[in-house]
Amino acid sequence: MAVDPARDVIAFGERLLALLDQGSFVATYKYAVLVGLMDLCLEKADRHGVAPDSVTTRQLAEKVIELYWPQTAEFRGRTLKQNSGRQARILSGIIAFREALPDPSVPLQRARREAPARFERLARDVEWTLILMPLPRLQVVGGHTVSLVYEIGWDVSIERSRREVREQQRTGRGSFDNQIRFLPSVGDHLVKLNGLLRPLIHRAWTAMVAQLNDLDESRLERFLFGVDRVQLAAVRPGLTDLQHGRCFYCQSRVLRDAEVDHFIPWARYPDNGIENLVVADKRCNAAKRDFLAAAPHVGNWRRRNESRLTALAELAREAEWERHPEDTLGVARSLYLRLPAVTRLWCGGTEFANADPARLREILG
Ligand SMILES: [Zn+2]
Structure with a gap:
């Protein structure tokens, strides 16, 4: 070809x-x-x-x-x-x-x-x-x-x-x-x-x-394009409960070190919608930085957003937080579904894996 x-x-x-x-x-x-x-x-x-x-x-x-x-x-x-x-x-x-x-x-x-x-x-x-x-x-x-x-x-x-x-x-x-x-x-x-x-x-x-x-x-x-970290504290307890007090990425217990993470990194696309937010411990949040997370995380993320749809909607309503699940999913599709297979995606800590286009299509399709 x-x-x-x-x-x-x-x-x-x-x-x-x-x-x-x-x-x-x-x-x-x-x-x-x-x-x-x-x-x-x-x-x-x-x-x-x-x-x-x-x-x-x-x-x-x-x-x-x-x-x-x-x-x-x-x-x-x-x-x-x-x-x-x-x-x-x-x-x-x-x-x-x-x-x-x-x-x-x-x-x-x-x-x-x-x-x-x-x-x-x-x-x-x-x-x-x-x-x-x-x-x-x-x-x-x-x-x-x-x-x-x-x-x-x-x-x-x-x-x-x-x-x-x-x-x-x-x-x-x-x-x-x-x-x-x-x-x-x-x-x-x-x-x-x-x-x-x-x-x-x-x-x-x-x-x-x-x-x-x-x-x-x-x-x-930061003022023009940055994320307001202070504001995020408002949804942290609710999101932590939704994840049963565990880090979204490594499943270890988050105590006082819970941090709100943008699943699709803010630097890639600034989406503050509740569906794009997860709670991670300090270690995972620091290691993930602006990387896109690997397919297993994308799978967990999609599942959480589908299965906890009502709880997320409720949380957003209580905190008067923005919410546009279709757009958030659209952004994830735009970014993930056109990644070349050689792109390195973040697994955890310092581990990375190649993007798996077939698997990602299955998860996000
Ligand atoms: Zn973790």
């Missing part, structure tokens, strides 16, 4: 966005790496406009420095954090390089000219950080590597091979293979989707920086 190229490129875009959602990252590196790879695909196109099959870690390192350069200038009198703990290593490296310049506010091209030896050290250090951290981790979802964008010849155990990487950096030879190889047609997809993906990635990147630095933008976004 011929693959419809339009569908193919859209499927790729959706999976890439899912990867951005799901990868657990404490720094903004995943954004920098993806935008960097996209830029390189555009810049290194051959004379027929065909994107390259691979780029080197060094090329990516220079690109990433370029992306972070304006971001390491002062914003309202301070440098912004791009990591949840200490400043991200790549950024602190760039900031230190900048601060040692006679004029830290110069453009990158001039800084490179003024301090070539120090820039070389910075580039090698950034390259090493990319090799070590985001490159082998970017495509890991729920403990598994999902090769969607590229393949590389190493994994996280590269940490022990710093010497080989140094050797390659110094001589351009040696046992370390510095190629980031794009999967078939990925370079082409990235070029085609550039206009759509870039603003989305910029938006997500901005939101993360705003949140890490507690800027007004993040408060504004």
Whole structure:
């Protein structure tokens, strides 16, 4: 069967966005790496406009420095954090390089000219950080590597091979293979989707920086699009009773740690209807985050909504809570019934399973 190229490129875009959602990252590196790879695909196109099959870690390192350069200038009198703990290593490296310049506010091209030896050290250090951290981790979802964008010849155990990487950096030879190889047609997809993906990635990147630095933008976004956690307390006791005091996902007893969870994650579709709410213990709620739950949970959820229809209606009436069971089911169908089979769905804790389209059709049909 011929693959419809339009569908193919859209499927790729959706999976890439899912990867951005799901990868657990404490720094903004995943954004920098993806935008960097996209830029390189555009810049290194051959004379027929065909994107390259691979780029080197060094090329990516220079690109990433370029992306972070304006971001390491002062914003309202301070440098912004791009990591949840200490400043991200790549950024602190760039900031230190900048601060040692006679004029830290110069453009990158001039800084490179003024301090070539120090820039070389910075580039090698950034390259090493990319090799070590985001490159082998970017495509890991729920403990598994999902090769969607590229393949590389190493994994996280590269940490022990710093010497080989140094050797390659110094001589351009040696046992370390510095190629980031794009999967078939990925370079082409990235070029085609550039206009759509870039603003989305910029938006997500901005939101993360705003949140890490507690800027007004993040408060504004929470205000405009966030969920009102305080309000949810009103339906918690009723929902807990409905589940016989047990966590919806792991069935363990919830005592004071009961939390109301949006079964269809708020980040996917903001549905506050009572049918979309379940009670989970702290552990499960924290582990589920913005993931879609796996088929067995979907089955339990559908069953609960059917068998406790009257009780849910009653609860909504008492709490003056919103309720639109048909719409809620419609959203679940829209999201679940078009998932590619390779999508990783959350089972519990750190466990994930591939989506099972046949099973999901049966449950939600
Ligand atoms: Zn639980």
